[in-house]
Amino acid sequence: MIRPLREREVVGVREDPRPGDTRFSEPRPGEPRSGEPRLADSRVEDPRLDRRRLEVLRAIVQDYVATQEPVGSKALVERHNLGVSPATIRNDMAALEEEGYIHQPHTSAGRVPTDKGYRLFVDRLSNVKPLSSAERSAIHAFLGGAVDLDDVISRTVRLLAQITRQVAVVQYPSLSRSAVRHVELVAITPSRIMLVLITDTGRVEQRFVETIPVSEATVADLRARLNALIAGRRLSDVPGRVDDFADQFPHEDRPAVDSLVAALLEVIVEQREERVVLGGTANLTRFRQDFPDTIGPVLEALEEQMVLLKLLGETTGPSTLTVRIGHETGYEGLSATSVVTSGYGRDGDTVAQLGVLGPTRMDYPGTMGAVSAVARYVGRILDQA
Amino acid sequence: MIRPLREREVVGVREDPRPGDTRFSEPRPGEPRSGEPRLADSRVEDPRLDRRRLEVLRAIVQDYVATQEPVGSKALVERHNLGVSPATIRNDMAALEEEGYIHQPHTSAGRVPTDKGYRLFVDRLSNVKPLSSAERSAIHAFLGGAVDLDDVISRTVRLLAQITRQVAVVQYPSLSRSAVRHVELVAITPSRIMLVLITDTGRVEQRFVETIPVSEATVADLRARLNALIAGRRLSDVPGRVDDFADQFPHEDRPAVDSLVAALLEVIVEQREERVVLGGTANLTRFRQDFPDTIGPVLEALEEQMVLLKLLGETTGPSTLTVRIGHETGYEGLSATSVVTSGYGRDGDTVAQLGVLGPTRMDYPGTMGAVSAVARYVGRILDQA
């Protein structure tokens, strides 16, 4: 008996992945970590048997991903040298089906992996496929040409979509994780001030503030003090530091300072509403045969910022791949799609997530390799900026 | 004989469209304006006949748009009181087909409008359908809640997609058409200056400039003089005015001033690369029956900024609707789609375009009404800002 695995797994990726070393961490909340999953209860059966069954599952996944057609026992032994006869494979297949890893569309058809089967494949039967050096240098060249943050993000999303040939999703560096580089105050009129917040990730947010009229000198003073107070600080630290900021100023300026501080906090808090950019939607149509009636719901889901953010998931460590398969995405309309995401960041610190969405029958090793490589390069680019 | 019409038409829309007053202006370049198109050569035939034929065409378009199925002569006389028999209609249909306004998918099927047929319908057989007052107030309420330019645009695109149930495209107010509200210089370090350009349409563009080190005082002086020179001016006027700007400064500051001016011009020129926002892509799937294999090319086209910009077309006057039908879009992949666009702007001046893309078999009057209404409201919102 093969013990079912957890639904959601996180794979730590290294520059140089050693085979067999992909580890599975982060058990689901509430579920105690129980060590490495075993292939099967080790008490009774011949371990070789389980090893072959897993090999069969891997072969099924690979063939199915390649051909998009249910795979039968005969074709399997022909294409992979499993060293046994089709009949034996059939037995294994029956067992795998019993345990829910594969499924038979109809009686006289071959087998198709289930979500659970893909899960096992991703967790135990495949390694992240490193990109070719040509691909790496292409990534480098393409991302290196970016001129500002917007450009980095838009190039990244195009790049991801192109090399994975799937739908790419990239989140803007989250404001709350970045630090203040500079705050600028511009008096458009005496009673209308523009507040510009510049972060070290290159984001620039601005907002107009209506106040009681204040003098140029006051504005300059405010600017200097505000920068002294929060420049270089994490955005998350800002609220605490500006708490009693207004106390430094004479009474007549308090209202103006208060509205400015309020606006500043608003920018920081409200903009936690993260921006997400999409690309490669057209790639969905390549799978029309796969989910003929599912493309609608998928497009709908992709239009919802909230859904995208949830798919990207909570911020994980940089270079940490997360894979969600089919129903694991948590959305009915996405039951035929999988999502591969990774954190990216600077200085080893994750600032946001990026990833790819495609059919459950995707090339997981390749996709994971691409996502992780792109995440790493984007991090480097941000470091340079 | 009915004289073929021009391919691309522009319809001026009024708040209160008088029936029969939709006019057709702007002949194609190089093609001399030849007055109002006639229904037919007036020398021989009974004008009533042509009127009926046009009525038949209108009925065909309406029924086809409603049912999505080829419409036959019998069904036509049943659903519209044309006062004649099916046989007569068949004759008219044959004539209309002869002239290329309708088309027969196969011998034993009803008729379907051609692009040319839709063209005639849009130009002569329909009026822009005003929105219901409920819709109007919904638009007003929804757009009125916007807090900044980004918000206005993103709300607009969602709104358009929702009320037309098609794919919405909105262009950001073009920089070159706006005026400078303020230029801000922020010395991040002595040799790194941030240039922020604020326009009266609410756009904020920024860029970092590396220079030789300059003093705070110089920066302040630069800022003051620069604003004096270009604040309130059209972006398109800026290049001319900053031409000999550096001459005002002592020699040692010239390099810094030069790089700043260069950066400023770059922002203005480069950002002519207009931004376009999409929404409602999922609505495409509602028409899968229409263009089953065309959805792929359409999605591809939508991913190309350049294509979108071309579809939106050159900036036209505000409240001027443009309709491009099928092949008129100029893209092979969009031969089954039509595009309805309108300029929008402030102070009666167009700053950008917005519009909607859908199948050629769309509800033109309704779509045109929605696009024109939204364009008008967006203009008003911008005026208030």
Add this chain to the structure above:
DNA sequence: ATTGGCACTCACTCGCCCCGAGTGCCAGGA
């Protein structure tokens, strides 16, 4: 445990026929 053999299942394809919507044409009537 593995294997070859065997009977069985069942989705899919192809050919066939039939139906009916829709047409074009024509001759007679307004």
Add this chain to the structure above:
DNA sequence: TCCTGGCACTCGGGGCGAGTGAGTGCCAAT
């Protein structure tokens, strides 16, 4: 000159049935 009813014709699409073949599960033998 235009309209109309009648009529023969076309042809896409649905329904039906047989044939095909990939794939299976089971079983007895090794």
